[in-house]
Amino acid sequence: MANRLVVIGAGESGVGSAILAKKQGFEVWVTDAGKVKQKYKDVLTKYGILFEEGKHSEDRLLGADLVIKSPGVPDTVPLVVKLRQAGIPVISEIEFAGNYCRAKTICITGSNGKTTTTMLTYHLLKTAGLNVGLAGNVGQSFAWQVAEADYDYYVIELSSFQLDGMYAFKADIAVLLNITPDHLDRYDYQLQNYVDSKFRILQNQTPDDFFIYGADDPIIQKELKKRNIPAMGLPFGWTQAPRNGAGIEDEKLVINWKQKTFDMSIFDIALQGRHNTYNSMAAGLAGMVLNIRNEKIRESLSDFKGVEHRLERFLRVHGIEFINDSKATNVNSTWYALESMNKPIVWIAGGVDKGNDYHALKDLVKSKVKAIVCLGVDNKKIREAFADIVPDIVETQDMTDAVRSAYYLAKNGETVLLSPACASFDLFENYEDRGRQFKNAVREL
Structure with a gap:
């Protein structure tokens, strides 16, 4: 069994990974090229996890059986290239934590609206009384929560960088909001590379899983024609709601799921603006799939407070x-x-x-x-x-x-x-x- 585990990056994600690895019996070491914040130093010391700052000791890294890298470190960094050439697996925190997570996962990605939709979905599940954690790009580190909490559900915001380091991980409900050119500097200025990265949210899904997606997005539409997707597709868009999916009819947000229908006036939604209505449709669909009652969905969509630094x-x-x-x-x-x-x-x-x-x-x-x-x-x-x-x-x-x-x-x-x-x-x-x-x-x- 891979025993020597190295974490690159001693931020929220890296420290969470180190705690989970320690609990799972790995010999853990953390390395950060910058300065480690005092609050994370204190945590690492408390758990008896060794770390270095201000450099990366290459020999020690190349002696690892498994490396977890922070999503902020590009794959093209010479050290990461060297690790891969040496045949050492380099994965993301989410991938690592997924091995030890028994909870249901609702994973959300897209070029825009991820954080708002993630927070709104989390708010919806919490309002419905579910035992739920918030992780990924927002909230506390996913690995840290898997190590120390016992949630039944996780709502996880995933950036393309996080998805790039995920291989065996599976989302029970995958949400893809939209795709527009972003971070092209990390994808050789090739839009298709970025698109492929976003579609990794569907990897390992089976016919028992769900794929909620923005049907009005031209890039998503084009990709769907090229791909065979086993999960059940639930589209949302600015047209009449499909039999299973969400849409807009007579200035009402309508969600159909199996034999049930949910509707509310778009003017009663807390987050105004067309893009926010899309976010509300995506969150509402996730709620319907989890059999949350209509009144709880309505309450959540109408009283959500929004996200700091977003409009x-x-x-x-x-x-x-x-x-x-x-x-x-x-x-x-x-x-x-x-x-x-x-x-x-x-x-x-x-x-x-x-x-x-x-x-x-x-x-x-x-x-x-x-x-x-x-x-x-x-x-x-x-x-x-x-x-x-x-x-x-x-x-x-x-x-x-x-x-x-x-x-x-x-x-x-x-x-x-x-x-x-x-x-x-x-x-x-x-x-x-x-x-x-x-x-x-x-x-x-």
Whole structure:
């Protein structure tokens, strides 16, 4: 049996993996090229797990029987390539934890709306009184919970990076919301590679499992024609609800499942906007499959509070509304944000560009955006994309400056929208750090 297990990355995911591995009798060692946060050091010490920081000791890594790597570490990193060449399996935390998980899994992926749909589905199951954990890209580490909790269900948000490290894992209910170009820098700038990665959510499914998917998405539609999918398909879209699936009829969200029907007015859904109605359909379908009662589904969809940093209506200052959409790290997320606004916008954008094509935003920007505040180390691409349609484009290098500039450009009754369309790593730790700095800067106005 593989006994020597090494974890690359001592964040939430890595530390959770180490705890589970220790409990399962592995000889565990954790390595992180950066600094390990004190709270994780304390946990590793408590469990008697050895770790190093500030480097990767290659000899020790190459002596492993099994390696679990953080989803943030690309497959192309020389060390990972070396491990694979040496025939050492490199897997993800989710794959590892799946070996020891007896609970039912509802796994959610897509280019946009994953976190909202995951949180909403979790809220729905919890409201219905099910014993449920929240894991993956949100909540506590999946492996950590498998080691220490005893849930009957897990709602798991999965990014393409997590799916890439999963082989034997199976979702009982797989949800694929949509696919638009994202993270192409990690996929050799080949859209098909990214699409294949997203479709890994279906691997190992059987006819007893379920596949909930966005039927209006052209990329998903094209892929379905090419693939043989054994799981029961449950589509959702903006047309009449199919016999098993969800749709919109007479401004009502309708879900059909077996002989049962659920419906509610789209105006009673807590999360407004077309993209959020899709998210609500996906969560509602998962609830129906799990035989949750209609009144519990209705209650959950109507009282859900939303997700921090995702179109979060934060504060009004002198009649100007400030909206925190820091979680919009790609063009498509920002498209949804701009599309849902109905007042003139001062748009704060920029960061680490992941091969973005801003063309898709042009019509919306032309009709809704009065000024752009660029927030990034290199804003050339944004300036070039919109210079001919937006008269005011301002350059900033920190959040305080960006928020002040936006405030001076906006008038009473207008909106300042932070929706970067880019990753945050040039100036911030992550999108949460960016969102928190935005809110702090707004408070100080």
